Amino acid sequence: MHKNLEEKTFKTEYFYSGRIVKVRVDDVILPDGAKGKREIVEHPGAVAVVPVNDKKEVIFVKQFRKAAEKVLLEIPAGILEPGESPEECAQRELKEEIGYRGQSLIKLASFYTSPGFSSERLHLFLAQGLVKDSLKQPDDEFLNIEVIHLKEVIDNIGNNMLEDGKTITGIVMACRLLKV
Amino acid sequence: MHKNLEEKTFKTEYFYSGRIVKVRVDDVILPDGAKGKREIVEHPGAVAVVPVNDKKEVIFVKQFRKAAEKVLLEIPAGILEPGESPEECAQRELKEEIGYRGQSLIKLASFYTSPGFSSERLHLFLAQGLVKDSLKQPDDEFLNIEVIHLKEVIDNIGNNMLEDGKTITGIVMACRLLKV
Numbered sequence: 001m002h003k004n005l006e007e008k009t010f011k012t013e014y015f016y017s018g019r020i021v022k023v024r025v026d027d028v029i030l031p032d033g034a035k036g037k038r039e040i041v042e043h044p045g046a047v048a049v050v051p052v053n054d055k056k057e058v059i060f061v062k063q064f065r066k067a068a069e070k071v072l073l074e075i076p077a078g079i080l081e082p083g084e085s086p087e088e089c090a091q092r093e094l095k096e097e098i099g100y101r102g103q104s105l106i107k108l109a110s111f112y113t114s115p116g117f118s119s120e121r122l123h124l125f126l127a128q129g130l131v132k133d134s135l136k137q138p139d140d141e142f143l144n145i146e147v148i149h150l151k152e153v154i155d156n157i158g159n160n161m162l163e164d165g166k167t168i169t170g171i172v173m174a175c176r177l178l179k180v
Numbered sequence: 181m182h183k184n185l186e187e188k189t190f191k192t193e194y195f196y197s198g199r200i201v202k203v204r205v206d207d208v209i210l211p212d213g214a215k216g217k218r219e220i221v222e223h224p225g226a227v228a229v230v231p232v233n234d235k236k237e238v239i240f241v242k243q244f245r246k247a248a249e250k251v252l253l254e255i256p257a258g259i260l261e262p263g264e265s266p267e268e269c270a271q272r273e274l275k276e277e278i279g280y281r282g283q284s285l286i287k288l289a290s291f292y293t294s295p296g297f298s299s300e301r302l303h304l305f306l307a308q309g310l311v312k313d314s315l316k317q318p319d320d321e322f323l324n325i326e327v328i329h330l331k332e333v334i335d336n337i338g339n340n341m342l343e344d345g346k347t348i349t350g351i352v353m354a355c356r357l358l359k360v
Contacts, residue, residue, distance in 0.1 A: 169345060
């Protein structure tokens with residue numbers, strides 16, 4: 001049992017600064033007094049939304065993910081813009097990616113997607129009372145929309161229908177809340 | 181509706197190569213023929229395990245996460261070693277982090293933790309039939325063990341008790357499977 005788990009940084013070096021992420025290495029003092037290094041990917045944070053219509057169908061987006069080298073079935077999501085609240089970001093992504101807004105937005109969870117190396121914190125919502133809005137996909141996003149019933153999704157959750165972490169979390173939490 | 185969502189890479193440049201992650205930028209041809217750039221963090225992949233004992237308690241680890249600058253309550257997890265199967269990695273992490281092995285190991289899901297920029301794929305298991313083994317924590321890991329009933333965890337899932345994505349996913353999926 002360790003009393004104090006904290007690791008104090010005594011040196012920071014940046015190795016990459018890109019459009020979305022930055023990469024730094026922190027030299028730290030470990031809890032036992034020894035020195036160590038931690039690689040950190042800095043990320044601005046993100047929002048994801050499970051949009052469920054009145055028939056309990058989920059409106060998904062399908063998009064190619066270069067990091068996975070494949071097309072993934074995901075819930076609408078995007079990176080937080082400076083000064084934007086998670087709720088504003090959720091509504092913006094619904095509009096941009098599927099052309100809806102949600103009259104009801106329930107926070108499901110907020111979490112680090114991979115805290116071993118990444119600072120990305122994701123805010124996860126359930127959107128209901130969906131109202132059609134004009135679709136406005138950004139120029140560099142190519143998405144197809146797919147509508148699938150919650151029951152069909154949860155029944156296939158072990159079959160690789162979903163391979164995206166936030167989408168799996170959102171679907172399982174939505175099913176628990178909506179008793180599907 | 182786009183027929184083909186794939187993005188073909190025509191140039192790759194590496195910017196960082198560390199102990200765990202590598203960072204590259206791919207120049208790609210987008211589905212409409214335009215050119216674009218994708219930042220990718222390459223990661224070797226990981227395994228996480230929800231260890232549930234006969235009293236339906238979960239054995240968690242608490243550890244300081246530099247990327248989050250705080251102590252997080254997490255399920256045992258770790259990076260896949262070269263040549264290691266996800267199941268072998270799951271048993272190794274149980275032994276290293278909490279001093280147990282699981283007589284039963286059920287695959288809950290496999291997913292990308294943040295496919296917008298990271299190639300990390302995580303394999304998530306439920307471990308039951310826990311048997312005490314010798315604890316063997318690596319030199320650079322400082323963990324405290326905490327045992328909490330599944331019911332208490334799921335009842336507090338909206339209260340920031342859990343702030344780690346894989347842990348939330350694992351707990352909600354385990355509760356669904358075990359009818360908690």
